[in-house]
Amino acid sequence: xxxxxxxxxxxxxxxxxxxxxxxxxxxxxxxxxxxxxxxxxxxxxxxxxxxxxxxxxxxxxxxxxxxxxxxxxxxxxxxxxxxxxxxxxxxxxxxxxxxxxxxxxxxxxxxxxxxxxxxxxxxxxxxxxxxxxxxxxxxxxxxxxxxxxxxxxxxxxxxxxxxxxxxxxxxxxxxxxxxxxxxxxxxxxxxxxxxxxxxxxxxxxxxxxxxxxxxxxxxxxxxxxxxxxxxxxxxxxxxxxxxxxxxxxxxxxxxxxxxxxxxxxxxxxxxxxxxxxxxxxxxxxxxxxxxxxxxxxxxxxxxxxxxxx
Amino acid sequence: xxxxxxxxxxxxxxxxxxxxxxxxxxxxxxxxxxxxxxxxxxxxxxxxxxxxxxxxxxxxxxxxxxxxxxxxxxxxxxxxxxxxxxxxxxxxxxxxxxxxxxxxxxxxxxxxxxxxxxxxxxxxxxxxxxxxxxxxxxxxxxxxxxxxxxxxxxxxxxxxxxxxxxxxxxxxxxxxxxxxxxxxxxxxxxxxxxxxxxxxxxxxxxxxxxxxxxxxxxxxxxxxxxxxxxxxxxxxxxxxxxxxxxxxxxxxxxxxxxxxxxxxxxxxxxxxxxxxxxxxxxxxxxxxxxxxxxx
Numbered sequence: 244x245x246x247x248x249x250x251x252x253x254x255x256x257x258x259x260x261x262x263x264x265x266x267x268x269x270x271x272x273x274x275x276x277x278x279x280x281x282x283x284x285x286x287x288x289x290x291x292x293x294x295x296x297x298x299x300x301x302x303x304x305x306x307x308x309x310x311x312x313x314x315x316x317x318x319x320x321x322x323x324x325x326x327x328x329x330x331x332x333x334x335x336x337x338x339x340x341x342x343x344x345x346x347x348x349x350x351x352x353x354x355x356x357x358x359x360x361x362x363x364x365x366x367x368x369x370x371x372x373x374x375x376x377x378x379x380x381x382x383x384x385x386x387x388x389x390x391x392x393x394x395x396x397x398x399x400x401x402x403x404x405x406x407x408x409x410x411x412x413x414x415x416x417x418x419x420x421x422x423x424x425x426x427x428x429x430x431x432x433x434x435x436x437x438x439x440x441x442x443x444x445x446x447x448x449x450x451x452x453x454x455x456x457x458x459x460x461x462x463x464x465x466x467x468x469x470x471x472x473x474x475x476x477x478x479x480x481x482x483x484x485x486x487x488x489x490x491x492x493x494x495x496x497x498x499x500x501x502x503x504x505x506x507x508x509x510x511x512x513x514x515x516x517x518x519x520x521x522x523x524x525x526x527x528x529x530x531x532x533x534x535x536x537x538x539x540x541x542x543x544x545x546x547x548x549x550x551x552x
Numbered sequence: 553x554x555x556x557x558x559x560x561x562x563x564x565x566x567x568x569x570x571x572x573x574x575x576x577x578x579x580x581x582x583x584x585x586x587x588x589x590x591x592x593x594x595x596x597x598x599x600x601x602x603x604x605x606x607x608x609x610x611x612x613x614x615x616x617x618x619x620x621x622x623x624x625x626x627x628x629x630x631x632x633x634x635x636x637x638x639x640x641x642x643x644x645x646x647x648x649x650x651x652x653x654x655x656x657x658x659x660x661x662x663x664x665x666x667x668x669x670x671x672x673x674x675x676x677x678x679x680x681x682x683x684x685x686x687x688x689x690x691x692x693x694x695x696x697x698x699x700x701x702x703x704x705x706x707x708x709x710x711x712x713x714x715x716x717x718x719x720x721x722x723x724x725x726x727x728x729x730x731x732x733x734x735x736x737x738x739x740x741x742x743x744x745x746x747x748x749x750x751x752x753x754x755x756x757x758x759x760x761x762x763x764x765x766x767x768x769x770x771x772x773x774x775x776x777x778x779x780x781x782x783x784x785x786x787x788x789x790x791x792x793x794x795x796x797x798x799x800x801x802x803x804x805x806x807x808x809x810x811x812x813x814x815x816x817x818x819x820x821x822x823x824x825x826x827x828x829x830x831x832x833x834x835x836x837x838x839x840x841x842x843x844x845x846x847x
Contacts, residue, residue, distance in 0.1 A: 253686065260687045268700055375578075378835065382828035384779050386786050386799075387820035390806060394813055478689075485694030489783050493806075503695065504787060507702035515699050522692045530690060 246538060254531050261523040266309055269516055270302065313520070319513035323506075328513035332502065332521060338408060339498030342417055343487060347476070349422030350429050355472070357426075358433025362468075363460060365438060373430060380427025385486050389420040389493035406495035417494040421486060425479065432475050436468040443467075470537065477533030481526040579836045582829035589649055589826055596646040601636060604643040605794055608634035613812050631815055632808065640796055645822060647797040648785075651715055652777045658716030659777075660723050660770055667727025668754055671735070681724065688721040694780065701789040711790060718780050719773045726769055730762040764841035771834030775827035782823050798823045 293299045297308065312319065318329040361373040396416060397405035404413050440446065441464055449463045488500035495501065499518060506514040575583075592599075608630065615622045616629040616637070628637040670681040697714045704710050734740055735758065743757050782799030784790035791797035798819045805815030 253683075256683060257687050257690045260683075261691055264687075264691070264696075268696070269703060378831050379828065382775060382824060382831045384782060384820070384823050384827065386783060386802065387824055390802070390809065390816050390820060394809060394817070398810060398813075481690070481692045482694075484692050485783075488695065488698065489787065492787060503698065507699055507789075510703065515703075519692070519695060519699060522695055523690065526692060527690050 247535065250531060250534050250538075254527050258524065258527050261527075262310065262313065262520065263306075265516055265519050265523075266306055269512055270305065318517040318520070321511055321514050323509055323511045323514070328511075328517045331514055332499065332517045335497065335499045335502045338496065339487060339491070339500065341414065342421060342491070342496060342498055343483060345414060345418035346421035346425065346483070346487075349418055350425035351476075353422075354426040354429030355433050355469070358430040358472075359437055359460060359465065359468075361430065361434040362437030362441060363456070370434075374434070377427040377430045380430075381424045383423060385420050385424060386489050386493055388423060389416070389490060392416045392420060393493070408496050413494075413496075417490050417496050420493070421483070421490045424486070425483065428479065429472060429476070432472050433468065436471045437464060440464045440468040474533050474537055477529045480529045481522070484522050484525070576836070578832050582832040582836075585825055585829040586833065589645060589829075592642055593646050593649040593653075596642040600639040600642050602639045604635065604639045604796065606635060606639075608636075610634065613808070613815075615812070616814050616818070619814075628818060629812075629814055631804070631812075637815070637818065640801060641798075641819060641822065644796045644798045644801050644819060645826075647791055647795060648778060648781055648799070648823075649826075651712065651781050651791075651797070652774060654712060655715030655718060655777045655781070656770060656774050658712070659718060659720040659773065660766070662716065663720035663723025664727045664766065666720070667724040668731055670724065670728045671731035672750060672754070678728075682728075685721040685724050688717075693718055694783070697780075697784060698787065698789055701784065711784075715777060715781060718777060722769055722773065723766065726765060727762070730765060731758060734758045734762055768834065768838045768841055771830060771837055775830040775834070778823065778827055778830070 297305060321328045321331050357373045361370040364370055393405045396403040403416055407413050449459045488503055491498045491500035492504055503518050611630050612632060612634045614626055614630045617627050626636050630636055666681050670678045740753060740758055743753050781790055785797045785799030786803040788803060791800045801819040802816050808815050
């Protein structure tokens with residue numbers, strides 16, 4: 244139990260640091276009224292908006308009221324369209340979740356089987372081919388892959404739409420773009436994890452009991468090998484959110500990423516702040532869940548954490 | 553040098569050549585490409601046929617050489633303002649390489665120093681540094697970088713600082729672990745027993761012994777740093793005109809995909825080949841320098 248509490252405490256500290264960091268970075272980087280209001284507006288109007296948005300208070304008072312508001316679930320008002328910032332962001336979540344979820348599914352469906360094949364037929368031509376493809380896959384910048392896909396499938400063959408999110412056809416290219424790099428990474432992690440497991444004594448036992456290759460791999464090796472792969476997946480969620488910004492921009496996919504680039508361009512402080520907090524929270528939560536699942540699956544982790552503490 | 557050493561020299565050179573010829577083809581090609589990129593980084597201004605920002609409105613959007621309408625005056629064609637694409641590519645590659653090298657080195661130095669500090673001081677220092685590592689790892693750094701750049705404006709110093717902060721935590725974590733285990737090994741204990749100061753033990757004895765995994769980490773981080781820079785510049789938040797970088801060129805070329813696909817594809821290809829070469833080299837080095845990582 245102490246182990247779970249320690250993890251929770253650590254996650255809370257991280258979250259607190261993120262909230263503080265976000266606040267100071269955004270507040271110290273310029274006066275939003277200079278950007279949002281027209282140039283010719285008079286000083287009185289400027290002061291009025293500063294007071295309205297709470298920008299005239301001392302920094303540290305702004306900080307405490309910011310924390311207080313956050314604890315009450317109040318993320319502020321979007322400067323640009325005067326509605327609840329959280330609502331603006333929340334409306335975009337399903338689109339990004341759809342894109343990210345599909346990309347993860349693609350990455351798992353392609354990456355895991357390839358990694359297993361490469362490990363089972365280690366050092367064969369199959370292994371070398373799969374690993375070479377993997378190196379190509381994760382070296383490919385996804386904005387470049389996206390542009391190549393648009394060139395081929397939208398402009399040359401004219402079979403897929405290059406932007407928007409209306410139909411299932413719109414999802415194919417962005418999800419493939421976002422998923423490719425992750426499929427490659429998962430293939431690599433699966434391979435090394437499988438190779439590790441395949442050399443374990445219990446695999447020899449399974450073999451001596453007369454279990455066939457398929458059964459040994461699917462029943463004995465894969466469940467054990469997939470634990471570290473799931474861990475990696477949790478850690479990579481944050482990286483994926485970063486790439487999603489680029490992918491959404493390339494394909495004009497109306498998710499969080501596109502909202503972020505436009506909010507950043509118009510200095511919509513509350514929206515940017517809300518996105519950053521939400522993403523950081525997602526990452527901390529994902530890491531938490533992975534830690535807990537990992538500790539639950541592997542008791543050694545729990546004992547290790549207690550010994551450290 | 554004594555006379556005895558002399559005959560050994562040709563033999564040693566031969567060994568070098570033999571090692572080179574035994575390299576896998578992919579690794580040789582990757583190393584060759586990285587050398588070419590380094591050459592461009594140093595000599596871009598010397599080999600460029602035109603100034604990278606020289607506008608020639610009479611020769612706009614000429615295609616690269618194998619295509620119809622191309623001229624050898626502009627082997628890779630020109631962009632929307634008639635600027636020579638080859639010259640721009642050289643300067644862009646130089647900017648991207650310099651930024652990535654600088655960013656990687658800053659991150660490595662900072663991370664390694666903090667890793668040593670955490671291992672050496674222990675206690676509260678260790679806790680605080682590791683909390684910072686957790687914090688850095690938990691933040692969507694790309695997204696924070698995006699916000700900082702947009703709000704702080706177009707400043708080279710800010711951009712370099714952000715690049716330097718990217719990835720430092722991986723070095724810190726690895727260094728700390730390596731130092732903690734190296735400190736208890738025979739050689740470190742022996743040197744300490746002889747009365748060496750901590751600084752001497754760390755810099756002259758432990759650092760050379762743990763350099764292998766750190767160099768491997770450096771080669772793993774470098775392609776990521778290139779992607780980090782090019783992605784930000786691609787979104788229009790990193791390197792901005794009048795300067796140019798590979799990501800900035802690609803972002804600009806994206807608007808002309810229908811008429812002039814090469815404006816985006818050529819810089820994209822250079823980015824891809826650079827990260828690919830570095831990954832191939834990194835994989836190879838990992839096997840060579842750090843057998844414990846290879847499973």
